[in-house]
Amino acid sequence: MTDILYFGRLSDVTGKPSENIELPSDVSHARDLRTWAEARFEAEGVFLEPTVRIAVNGEIVDDAHPLANPNEIAFMPPVGGG
Amino acid sequence: MTDILYFGRLSDVTGKPSENIELPSDVSHARDLRTWAEARFEAEGVFLEPTVRIAVNGEIVDDAHPLANPNEIAFMPPVGGG
Amino acid sequence: MSVHVNISDQAISTPELLKDFESRLTSSGGVVSFSGVVRPDGKDSRVLGLFLQSYSPMTENGIETAVGQALNRWPLEALAVHHRTGEIRTGETIVFVATASKHRRAAFEAADFLMDYLKTEAVFWKKEITEAGDFWIEPREQDYQDNQRWQQSETN
Amino acid sequence: MSVHVNISDQAISTPELLKDFESRLTSSGGVVSFSGVVRPDGKDSRVLGLFLQSYSPMTENGIETAVGQALNRWPLEALAVHHRTGEIRTGETIVFVATASKHRRAAFEAADFLMDYLKTEAVFWKKEITEAGDFWIEPREQDYQDNQRWQQSETN
Numbered sequence: 001m002t003d004i005l006y007f008g009r010l011s012d013v014t015g016k017p018s019e020n021i022e023l024p025s026d027v028s029h030a031r032d033l034r035t036w037a038e039a040r041f042e043a044e045g046v047f048l049e050p051t052v053r054i055a056v057n058g059e060i061v062d063d064a065h066p067l068a069n070p071n072e073i074a075f076m077p078p079v080g081g082g
Numbered sequence: 083m084t085d086i087l088y089f090g091r092l093s094d095v096t097g098k099p100s101e102n103i104e105l106p107s108d109v110s111h112a113r114d115l116r117t118w119a120e121a122r123f124e125a126e127g128v129f130l131e132p133t134v135r136i137a138v139n140g141e142i143v144d145d146a147h148p149l150a151n152p153n154e155i156a157f158m159p160p161v162g163g164g
Numbered sequence: 165m166s167v168h169v170n171i172s173d174q175a176i177s178t179p180e181l182l183k184d185f186e187s188r189l190t191s192s193g194g195v196v197s198f199s200g201v202v203r204p205d206g207k208d209s210r211v212l213g214l215f216l217q218s219y220s221p222m223t224e225n226g227i228e229t230a231v232g233q234a235l236n237r238w239p240l241e242a243l244a245v246h247h248r249t250g251e252i253r254t255g256e257t258i259v260f261v262a263t264a265s266k267h268r269r270a271a272f273e274a275a276d277f278l279m280d281y282l283k284t285e286a287v288f289w290k291k292e293i294t295e296a297g298d299f300w301i302e303p304r305e306q307d308y309q310d311n312q313r314w315q316q317s318e319t320n
Numbered sequence: 321m322s323v324h325v326n327i328s329d330q331a332i333s334t335p336e337l338l339k340d341f342e343s344r345l346t347s348s349g350g351v352v353s354f355s356g357v358v359r360p361d362g363k364d365s366r367v368l369g370l371f372l373q374s375y376s377p378m379t380e381n382g383i384e385t386a387v388g389q390a391l392n393r394w395p396l397e398a399l400a401v402h403h404r405t406g407e408i409r410t411g412e413t414i415v416f417v418a419t420a421s422k423h424r425r426a427a428f429e430a431a432d433f434l435m436d437y438l439k440t441e442a443v444f445w446k447k448e449i450t451e452a453g454d455f456w457i458e459p460r461e462q463d464y465q466d467n468q469r470w471q472q473s474e475t476n
Contacts, residue, residue, distance in 0.1 A: 007217055008289030009300040017217075058222055074219060080290055080303040081283040082200070082216060082247050082259050089373055090445030091456040099373075140378055156375060162446055162459040163439040164356070164372055164403050164415050178342060182353070183335035190411075193359040196352065196431075197338070203349040203422065255346075266359065268435055275352075276428050283424070 004037075005074040010052070013043050023067065030054045031063035033073060051078045086119075087156040092134070095125050105149065112136045113145035115155060133160045166242040167235070169227050171218055173250035176257040185244050185262045192241045194268035196275040200259040200283075202252055209296035213253040216290050223247075223287040230281040234263075237277070238270040245278060249288070277314055322398040323391070325383050327374055329406035332413040341400050341418045348397045350424035352431040356415040356439075358408055365452035369409040372446050379443040386437040390419075393433070394426040401434060405444070433470055 002023050006014045014037075027036050033054060037047040046052065053060050055074040056067065067073075084105050088096045096119075109118050115136060119129040128134065135142050137156040138149065149155075166188045178199040186195060202214050227245055234243060242264040252258050261278050265271040290301045322344045334355040342351060358370050383401055390399060402416040417434050421427040446457045 005219070007219060008291075008302075012300070055219075055222065076219070076287075077289065077300075078302050079285065079287045080301055081281075081286045082288045082290065087375070089375060090447075090458075094456070137375075137378065158375070158443075159445065159456075160458050161441065161443045162457055163437075163442045164444045164446065178351070179335040179339035182338055186334060186355070186357075189357070191360060193357055195334070195355045195357065198424065198428070199342075199351045200424065201342075201345070201349055201351065204347060205422075266361075268354065268356065268439070269432075272354070272428065272432050272435075276425075279424055279428075 002070055003072045005072065007074060008077040010046065010075050010077060013046055014041050023069075028067060029063065030056065030061050030065040030067065033067070033075075034063070037075065047075065049077075052076065084152055085154045087154065089156060090159040092128065092157050092159055095128055096123050105151075110149060111145070112138065112143050112147040112149065115149070115157075116145070119157065129157065131159075134158065165235070165240075166244075167231060168244040168246070169224060169231060170244075170246045171220070171223055171227075171249060172246075173248065176246055176248050176260050178257055178260055181244065181246055181260050182262060185242065185264070188242055189264050190241075191266065192264035192271075193266050194271040195262065195264045196268075196271040197260065197262040198275050198279050199257050199261075200279070201257055202254045204254045209294045211254055211292055211294050213251055213256075213293045214258065214290055215251050215293060215298070216249045216258070216288055218247075218249045219287050226285065226287050227282070230278060230285075234274045234277055238263075238265060238274040239267065240265050240270065240274055243274065243278075245282070247282065247286070247288075251293075280314065321391070321396075322400075323387060324400040324402070325380060325387060326400075326402045327376070327379055327383070327405060328402075329404065332402055332404050332416050334413055334416055337400065337402055337416050338418060341398065341420070344398055345420050346397075347422065348420035348427075349422050350427040351418065351420045352424075352427040353416065353418040354431050354435050355413050355417075356435070357413055358410045360410045365450045367410055367448055367450050369407055369412075369449045370414065370446055371407050371449060371454075372405045372414070372444055374403075374405045375443050382441065382443050383438070386434060386441075390430045390433055394419075394421060394430040395423065396421050396426065396430055399430065399434075401438070403438065403442070403444075407449075436470065 005018045011017045034047045053076045056070045087100045093099045116129045135158045138152045244262045246260040248258050263271045263274040292299045398420040400418045404414050419427045419430040448455045
């Protein structure tokens with residue numbers, strides 16, 4: 001099981017700040033998560049925005065990053081400071 | 083009678099921070115005060131230093147300023163902030 | 165050297181934090197503090213408060229990296245960063261930074277530098293709660309420019 | 321607009337002054353405070369304290385002129401200057417400056433500007449009381465250079 005976190009305005013799209021799910025078997029790389037989330041939340045492209053970054057277990061990764069049963073994945077819109 | 087104030091290191095020379103005196107009749111301009119103080123305290127030239135300024139009744143004056151029975155005269159070494 | 169970094173949803177009392185900060189100093193001539201307070205005037209309507217999200221430990225790690233840069237760059241005796249998260253009402257303090265150094269310029273510059281980091285790059289997501297609704301706020305161009313100053317002066 | 325200028329031989333409590341300052345604010349996003357503490361390390365020997373002379377009302381008038389310049393130059397909501405005179409022991413606070421503005425850069429710069437004035441041009445005479453004796457201190461070249469910055473950036 002993996003925690004998926006939706007930060008900032010993404011939680012408005014998903015209706016929740018996080019969820020704990022079994023990753024589908026066809027989600028093998030970070031880029032697959034974007035299309036998976038797009039479809040899951042009918043997100044009108046927000047998960048495909050290049051400024052929305054993906055962090056796996058607390059580390060920012062690029063789209064080509066392979067996913068090996070991660071504990072925690074975060075979708076991060078641009079951070080704006082406090 | 084006139085209050086004469088000796089600020090900063092000048093009070094080390096005079097041995098007092100201020101005094102209340104009758105100005106001698108030959109002290110008619112600010113420059114005369116310098117020579118008067120020099121003689122009075124055997125001051126080795128400190129009252130003649132151009133960076134030591136004279137204030138009359140709270141206003142800085144130049145050496146040519148005439149003295150008309152002032153209430154308060156201050157000898158001010160360079161100010162150095164707090 | 166005393167360094168405190170704290171991120172919490174508890175209220176910030178600037179005078180108390182400053183008192184605590186000063187009590188740890190022994191040799192500093194200058195102490196600078198900055199506190200950021202939630203302002204009532206939003207872009208379009210009155211702001212009732214903010215909601216601030218952090219992502220632990222990424223938020224803390226980022227702040228600690230900026231703190232390390234400040235310590236490398238300025239001769240500081242002590243440094244504190246307290247940042248609040250969660251719901252913060254207008255008029256309440258959202259951030260407190262304090263720096264102490266023998267030299268006042270170092271204390272001023274380090275506090276200014278840390279605030280620029282905290283206002284532009286720090287890992288926070290911020291929602292304005294206004295009379296007209298709630299709005300997520302993403303970075304302003306001015307904030308990027310402010311932060312840019314420090315990189316320029318490093319290469320010049 | 322709230323402006324406080326105070327020169328007195330009474331002890332300065334930075335946290336209390338900051339609390340009082342913050343209580344007067346209604347719209348500021350950023351509050352900067354600076355406090356200057358008497359340092360133990362003198363030029364040649366250990367400093368036990370300072371003796372600071374002012375000349376009223378010349379000292380107050382000079383500070384108020386600098387305060388006026390700050391208010392003209394930066395959009396401030398509030399500003400406070402508290403300066404201590406008389407005998408001040410090492411570790412005690414000699415000066416407190418606070419500024420508040422909607423914009424943090426304005427608050428930082430105004431506090432920095434006022435401190436430069438207070439450390440270079442303000443009408444004070446200062447004696448260091450050290451283990452090796454008492455010494456009157458006159459301006460350092462560095463202080464003049466710090467203060468010079470503000471005139472340069474006005475004409476550029």
